[in-house]
Amino acid sequence: MSTIQINNETFNYQLNGPENAPVLFFSNSLGTTYSMWAKQVDYFSKNYRVLSYDTRGHGESVKNKGPYTLEQLGNDVLHITQALGIEKFSFCGISMGGLIGQWLGIHAPEKLDKLVVCNTAAKIGQEAGWNERATLVRSEGMNPVANGSAGRWFTEGFVQANPVIVNELIDGLRQTDAEGYASCCDALAKADLREKIALIKTPTLIVAGGHDPVTTVADADAMAEKIAGSSRVDLNASHLSNIEASEAFNHALEAFLKG
Numbered sequence: 550m551s552t553i554q555i556n557n558e559t560f561n562y563q564l565n566g567p568e569n570a571p572v573l574f575f576s577n578s579l580g581t582t583y584s585m586w587a588k589q590v591d592y593f594s595k596n597y598r599v600l601s602y603d604t605r606g607h608g609e610s611v612k613n614k615g616p617y618t619l620e621q622l623g624n625d626v627l628h629i630t631q632a633l634g635i636e637k638f639s640f641c642g643i644s645m646g647g648l649i650g651q652w653l654g655i656h657a658p659e660k661l662d663k664l665v666v667c668n669t670a671a672k673i674g675q676e677a678g679w680n681e682r683a684t685l686v687r688s689e690g691m692n693p694v695a696n697g698s699a700g701r702w703f704t705e706g707f708v709q710a711n712p713v714i715v716n717e718l719i720d721g722l723r724q725t726d727a728e729g730y731a732s733c734c735d736a737l738a739k740a741d742l743r744e745k746i747a748l749i750k751t752p753t754l755i756v757a758g759g760h761d762p763v764t765t766v767a768d769a770d771a772m773a774e775k776i777a778g779s780s781r782v783d784l785n786a787s788h789l790s791n792i793e794a795s796e797a798f799n800h801a802l803e804a805f806l807k808g
């Protein structure tokens with residue numbers, strides 16, 4: 550891992566793959582880190598310069614007191630790429646990362662080759678729910694949220710069959726900085742791109758999990774309706790589809806990036 554300082558704030562990132570290959574940027578979901586992309590980094594770093602990072606408030610990146618905004622999280626991506634001398638890149642984000650991707654598609658299309666938004670929505674959940682969750686973790690820490698997360702992230706079958714993978718992610722969530730996590734909940738509470746995503750003209754792939762209870766197939770349908778020419782794939786997975794259905798995820802992403 551490496552770190553980069555941007556306006557006196559630290560961001561943790563990892564670059565893998567051939568230096569001159571096209572850049573593929575991965576953005577994590579709420580309560581995870583860059584490491585959630587391990588299967589994608591392995592697969593894509595043969596042919597792409599793969600960049601993954603810890604979103605503000607997560608992992609080893611800056612955890613300043615919030616609230617954060619979606620605009621701030623989107624600008625973090627632009628600042629990181631600028632600081633690393635990357636002019637253009639393809640962006641793949643999941644859940645909160647997918648909202649960041651939609652923001653980039655609206656506000657910085659000139660930076661994007663292709664856009665992949667996974668297990669996400671133009672508005673995720675409800676403002677009151679995010680405010681409640683932010684208040685909960687600020688007062689009680691991460692345990693109450695961590696206790697219910699396996700069932701939001703994975704199907705029951707995957708949880709039973711893959712205890713090591715699931716426990717590692719849930720342990721990581723327990724160790725997430727509560728203020729950083731809550732500040733991202735603040736950003737999610739206010740983020741609503743429903744009126745703007747029709748502005749996205751970048752070639753876009755929308756990935757949904759057929760069993761995702763958080764960002765549903767109907768959310769993906771609503772994005773697909775608004776983003777002209779977007780491609781669409783539904784995977785046999787719940788919310789963290791890049792982990793639960795990693796092979797199908799990688800094949801779908803590869804076909805889209807090559808096409």
Ligand SMILES: O=C(O)CC1=CCC(=O)O1
Pocket residue numbers: 577578579580643644645646673698701737763788
């Ligand atoms: O609630 C969760 O943990 C799932 C989730 C919602 C937004 C995000 O990034 O993850």
